[in-house]
Amino acid sequence: xxxxxxxxxxxxxxxxxxxxxxxxxxxxxxxxxxxxxxxxxxxxxxxxxxxxxxxxxxxxxxxxxxxxxxxxxxxxxxxxxxxxxxxxxxxxxxxxxxxxxxxxxxxxxxxxxxxxxxxxxxxxxxxxxxxxxxxxxxxxxxxxxxxxxxxxxxxxxxxxxxxxxxxxxxxxxxxxxxxxxxxxxxxxxxxxxxxxxxxxxxxxxxxxxxxxxxxxxxxxxxxxxxxxxxxxxxxxxxxxxxxxxxxxxxxxxxxxxxxxxxxxxxxxxxxxxxxxxxxxxxxxxxxxxxxxxxxxxxxxxxxxxxxxxxxxxxxxxxxxxxxxxxxxxxxxxxxxxxxxxxxxxxxxxxxxxxxxxxxxxxxxxxxxx
Amino acid sequence: xxxxxxxxxxxxxxxxxxxxxxxxxxxxxxxxxxxxxxxxxxxxxxxxxxxxxxxxxxxxxxxxxxxxxxxxxxxxxxxxxxxxxxxxxxxxxxxxxxxxxxxxxxxxxxxxxxxxxxxxxxxxxxxxxxxxxxxxxxxxxxxxxxxxxxxxxxxxxxxxxxxxxxxxxxxxxxxxxxxxxxxxxxxxxxxxxxxxxxxxxxxxxxxxxxxxxxxxxxxxxxxxxxxxxxxxxxxxxxxxxxxxxxxxxxxxxxxxxxxxxxxxxxxxxxxxxxxxxxxxxxxxxxxxxxxxxxxxxxxxxxxxxxxxxxxxxxxxxxxxxxxxxxxxxxxxxxxxxxxxxxxxxxxxxxxxxxxxxxxxxxxxxxxxx
Numbered sequence: 001x002x003x004x005x006x007x008x009x010x011x012x013x014x015x016x017x018x019x020x021x022x023x024x025x026x027x028x029x030x031x032x033x034x035x036x037x038x039x040x041x042x043x044x045x046x047x048x049x050x051x052x053x054x055x056x057x058x059x060x061x062x063x064x065x066x067x068x069x070x071x072x073x074x075x076x077x078x079x080x081x082x083x084x085x086x087x088x089x090x091x092x093x094x095x096x097x098x099x100x101x102x103x104x105x106x107x108x109x110x111x112x113x114x115x116x117x118x119x120x121x122x123x124x125x126x127x128x129x130x131x132x133x134x135x136x137x138x139x140x141x142x143x144x145x146x147x148x149x150x151x152x153x154x155x156x157x158x159x160x161x162x163x164x165x166x167x168x169x170x171x172x173x174x175x176x177x178x179x180x181x182x183x184x185x186x187x188x189x190x191x192x193x194x195x196x197x198x199x200x201x202x203x204x205x206x207x208x209x210x211x212x213x214x215x216x217x218x219x220x221x222x223x224x225x226x227x228x229x230x231x232x233x234x235x236x237x238x239x240x241x242x243x244x245x246x247x248x249x250x251x252x253x254x255x256x257x258x259x260x261x262x263x264x265x266x267x268x269x270x271x272x273x274x275x276x277x278x279x280x281x282x283x284x285x286x287x288x289x290x291x292x293x294x295x296x297x298x299x300x301x302x303x304x305x306x307x308x309x310x311x312x313x314x315x316x317x318x319x320x321x322x323x324x325x326x327x328x329x330x331x332x333x334x335x336x337x338x339x340x341x342x343x344x345x346x347x348x349x350x351x352x353x354x355x356x357x358x359x360x361x362x363x364x365x366x367x368x369x
Numbered sequence: 370x371x372x373x374x375x376x377x378x379x380x381x382x383x384x385x386x387x388x389x390x391x392x393x394x395x396x397x398x399x400x401x402x403x404x405x406x407x408x409x410x411x412x413x414x415x416x417x418x419x420x421x422x423x424x425x426x427x428x429x430x431x432x433x434x435x436x437x438x439x440x441x442x443x444x445x446x447x448x449x450x451x452x453x454x455x456x457x458x459x460x461x462x463x464x465x466x467x468x469x470x471x472x473x474x475x476x477x478x479x480x481x482x483x484x485x486x487x488x489x490x491x492x493x494x495x496x497x498x499x500x501x502x503x504x505x506x507x508x509x510x511x512x513x514x515x516x517x518x519x520x521x522x523x524x525x526x527x528x529x530x531x532x533x534x535x536x537x538x539x540x541x542x543x544x545x546x547x548x549x550x551x552x553x554x555x556x557x558x559x560x561x562x563x564x565x566x567x568x569x570x571x572x573x574x575x576x577x578x579x580x581x582x583x584x585x586x587x588x589x590x591x592x593x594x595x596x597x598x599x600x601x602x603x604x605x606x607x608x609x610x611x612x613x614x615x616x617x618x619x620x621x622x623x624x625x626x627x628x629x630x631x632x633x634x635x636x637x638x639x640x641x642x643x644x645x646x647x648x649x650x651x652x653x654x655x656x657x658x659x660x661x662x663x664x665x666x667x668x669x670x671x672x673x674x675x676x677x678x679x680x681x682x683x684x685x686x687x688x689x690x691x692x693x694x695x696x697x698x699x700x701x702x703x704x705x706x707x708x709x710x711x712x713x714x715x716x717x718x719x720x721x722x723x724x725x726x727x728x729x730x731x732x733x734x735x736x737x738x
Contacts, residue, residue, distance in 0.1 A: 054658035055565040101473050102465040167543030174536030177571055196424040289423035
């Protein structure tokens with residue numbers, strides 16, 4: 001049995017539903033291999049049917065195996081409804097966290113004899129546990145991401161803009177064989193780095209400033225995600241304090257990762273370390289304004305969430321980011337991020353790039369520490 | 370009054386609702402300027418409140434003006450619900466085509482004394498008519514897209530892979546000042562071009578094959594979209610027939626664009642032209658498997674749809690793509706696409722790049738026709 005058939009079977013076992021309507025495209029890709037931008041999947045006990053439009057007639061048949069493909073002239077939701085009617089289904093599970101209210105209303109109106117049953121993140125729950133093949137796919141995406149970073153670090157020079165740096169990274173996501181960025185690449189220097197989701201600007205990176213580089217490439221559909229810090233010229237005492245504290249926080253969080261540990265425990269390990277350092281009288285944990293990490297795979301944000309109050313337990317096969325950060329408004333941001341897979345006995349860091357600050361001198365980057 | 374205040378006022382007038390919950394991020398950006406990846410907007414008659422999380426504390430305040438910003442530790446939907454309760458709202462409009470079923474259920478449970486009223490694409494309807502400033506923003510994005518194409522055409526050589534060509538284009542989207550691609554760049558040669566949404570492959574483009582290049586850059590949030598054909602070596606008779614027919618179909622569709630014309634009329638003009646040509650005994654209109662065009666702006670796909678059965682009438686200020694294509698399964702695809710703005714008396718093609726096939730010889734690209 002191939003991987004897709006196994007996933008469909010696992011979904012059927014998990015939900016015990018006679019019929020399921022899968023509307024989220026990443027979930028359809030996970031279950032069938034179809035990568036198009038429009039589709040609706042009906043999963044029955046003995047059959048799965050993909051409804052799509054004419055643009056994907058050939059692609060849908062090439063990419064899927066053991067899945068019936070029905071092609072409509074335009075919107076394929078009416079064809080889905082007609083199929084549910086002709087099958088005389090009495091109940092149909094749907095993805096409550098993914099389906100828009102309007103499509104739900106449309107189906108509700110079209111299917112007076114079928115009860116629509118909200119299901120919550122069933123495919124997403126399956127997707128949290130990666131197969132060996134998926135872990136290897138993520139590892140390849142992580143390696144490509146690291147390679148792009150290394151190549152750009154070897155040519156970057158003082159005077160480059162944030163935008164130029166982002167452009168060079170994203171060029172390599174493609175030229176090294178990937179599909180492009182997994183999210184908008186962040187290159188944020190100086191005070192701009194204090195915005196956790198800052199966009200690259202056409203401004204030259206100034207000497208004596210720290211630069212947050214948060215980058216992810218997609219390869220064969222799977223995402224990678226890494227944050228590293230570079231600087232032009234050696235950092236001052238405060239900058240070094242931030243860098244050191246975030247590095248220790250990240251290592252403490254990774255050390256806590258193993259099956260059975262609650263996600264909130266991993267998150268709190270990072271915060272505990274940051275609490276021990278102050279800058280200008282303020283504890284660094286108060287400047288850590290987001291959660292410690294998130295799962296990733298076919299999407300850049302998947303479960304589990306490594307965050308406060310998350311009692312979910314880690315399991316072998318989960319792949320998560322670990323990315324504590326501190327943000328001094330108006331001055332600087334520091335974040336360090338790796339991708340980590342939970343193994344039977346602990347965890348493995350998939351990211352091979354050194355976590356140390358790269359210090360740019362007159363003639364390109366050199367490693368520090 | 371600034372543009373954002375005018376948009377909020379237009380929305381209030383259009384819906385006549387006392388209170389509206391805007392959940393779609395592009396709609397929030399349109400109404401407030403906020404570009405973050407998480408937010409919920411409550412629009413009341415005298416006030417608008419943006420609910421977001423700690424990552425966007427600084428950014429939300431910097432990007433918006435006249436909007437109250439409320440920051441939550443994580444998910445900001447509970448704060449939205451609490452606000453609606455404290456305001457004792459009896460009715461709250463929501464975006465039925467954008468809100469997921471689960472969030473609707475959550476709000477429904479949290480707000481027992483407030484009726485949730487489904488509204489359909491109200492902000493999207495406003496967004497169909499671009500302001501003068503928006504048309505200029507799109508024109509700049511279109512120009513950047515053309516410039517990237519011209520630059521890559523001046524360096525492309527036989528032997529390049531589809532992926533390399535896509536990488537070079539996307540590099541220029543950034544290096545020329547844009548934010549990146551508006552959609553996955555398509556570079557599809559030979560038989561691969563017969564898949565309308567083909568992804569670039571790491572395979573060299575073969576001589577004597579047609580290459581579909583469908584590319585779009587984002588600049589200051591606004592999208593561009595253009596499809597051009599290139600070839601290595603001069604096309605054969607069948608290829609020329611396809612190219613000529615698609616070019617004429619596209620020109621006929623553009624000629625039909627003016628205020629008051631139904632979208633289906635524009636679509637049918639393209640099909641009428643394709644019907645006049647046959648390849649291997651098959652009429653080309655039967656190989657045109659998608660619609661003729663779509664609106665674009667802050668999103669790559671907006672209204673109106675230029676498609677069969679669309680009776681919506683064009684209005685001045687609408688900006689649409691015109692992109693007929695024909696797809697010979699297993700052999701080739703041809704598509705030509707421009708961005709067109711509907712003016713008071715007709716239309717203006719914003720795309721300045723020549724529609725002619727670019728023929729690549731031994732030493733780079735030269736224009737043909």
